[in-house]
Amino acid sequence: MKLMQLYASLKSDLQKIEDLLAASVSSDLPLLGESAQHLLKAGGKRLRPVIVLLGGKFGRYSLDRIQYAAAALELIHMASLVHDDVIDDADTRRGQPTVKAKWDNRIAMFTGDYINGKALVVASQLENPRIHQILSGAIVQMCIGEMEQIRDFFNTKQTVRHYLRRIRRKTALLIAISCQLGGIAAGAPEAVCNLLYRYGYQVGMAFQITDDLLDICGTEKKIGKPPGSDLRQGNVTLPVLYALEEPGIREELLAEIARIRESEDAADSSRAVKLVRSSQGVRLSEKLADRYTAKALRVLEQLPDISARRNLADIAKFVAQRTY
């Protein structure tokens, strides 16, 4: 409810960012893969732009400047989605990837590169070297996070700490710098920008844990795909790691994960999902997500008491909201 009011209050600014996003990728549109066009039109929550705008409220808010930070962050996010999807679609014929499938994958890869490039073109409008240092550093960390995730597929020996480090890189960092760069682009004091970063980091961690919980606890209707998709892909998430620590669950869950790993085609992960649901993994993960949310709210208390602060609090609460 509060979120809807927030989006309504930011509506005209978000529309301008939407226009900027469209303009950024539209001049060469015929060349763009359908995935990218689809992605742009599909919209999404535009969480990162909203957070950039709110971060900017702590400085001299000027949409003329801040729009470039907001659009750049969303483009970087979009590019990472395109690259996430690239290889999975591979199509084969007679045991060989078809030339067409190869092309489409390469087109998709270069589309991701292109959107990333456009993000930097947009960001370079701000003419602030610090912004480039922060952006490029985050891009590097995100890539490492993606590589870690792939390397850790089906790794049931990883620790919770390992998982947290990975989602920090993969998700939390980009949300953290969204908030921080909003402040920087608006010339907010450095101490404020640092607090914005910390708020975004905690929210990002809660966000990813909640997302991983949804994949275990959500219904297909709710999450738009069968639950257990992460495990099918090999992605061992927090509730699974907690469940693996539970003596009565561990052995059977390990065997299920090994079975999924061995299967050549898309494996059924419903038994593994049931095991995790029946474990303490869900409750413990919820607890950890709540702890990150509480930390985010505590960081906000140190910021000036303006309406954007209340909006950020609403976002923190919304992000960790779970209706399975």
Added chain:
Amino acid sequence: MKLMQLYASLKSDLQKIEDLLAASVSSDLPLLGESAQHLLKAGGKRLRPVIVLLGGKFGRYSLDRIQYAAAALELIHMASLVHDDVIDDADTRRGQPTVKAKWDNRIAMFTGDYINGKALVVASQLENPRIHQILSGAIVQMCIGEMEQIRDFFNTKQTVRHYLRRIRRKTALLIAISCQLGGIAAGAPEAVCNLLYRYGYQVGMAFQITDDLLDICGTEKKIGKPPGSDLRQGNVTLPVLYALEEPGIREELLAEIARIRESEDAADSSRAVKLVRSSQGVRLSEKLADRYTAKALRVLEQLPDISARRNLADIAKFVAQRTY
């Protein structure tokens, strides 16, 4: 000969750039795909860094600054090589890409992203917004060039103009901005930087045409792969386009290209290569490459007569050198 003297004279500066390249990608080295490590160790001519350094000689040459431009350009080039190679390696089992093959391709893709990110981290050391604008613009154009190349695979109706536009984006632009950014990072006058850009552009065009000629006229020993690799992949290059304009060649060449296109496995392109070799395509392509080289040399005449100018002339002549 002259080139060896040039490399010798730049040796200590190039070594520092080599160290910077290694440092840029080594901190997270265990995570990097073998391709990237291999790429770094393989070395190569480091054409772009050399051109950056020479561009810098037209301003207040300071390796402390210019090294960042040189390393950034080489990293962008390396990232593009990694992404070029990604999809082709796809491995399949029982009609499905193996999980392992999928991972490796994704790792390679994110390795390219990572190297690109590192390029920007390095470039952001220069704290010059103009450099970011030029770099990001070039990255976008390179992606469009890559996508154009894929879209134009086996397109025998494309024109020479089409081909030239593609190689401008894919190759010439990065060499152009290498020279320009060398000048900019060294604070050379804008008019000089513009000339450096134009020189680099002409050299880049000659370079790519010569490279495409080598694939037709070179021996396997000389080019390290069987000639005709471009055509096997579907890449219709300048000598082929010229050959297609020749009445006595056209029909058979079209049929050969159609046959290569239809074949599921790696096709034999040796007949097509023979046809192109027997046409006027080689001579006409050589002529066009020479024209770009001549233009590059003419641009140099407008630059201050310092030793770097002679070095750039040597590079232009070397790049277009053909010993099939």
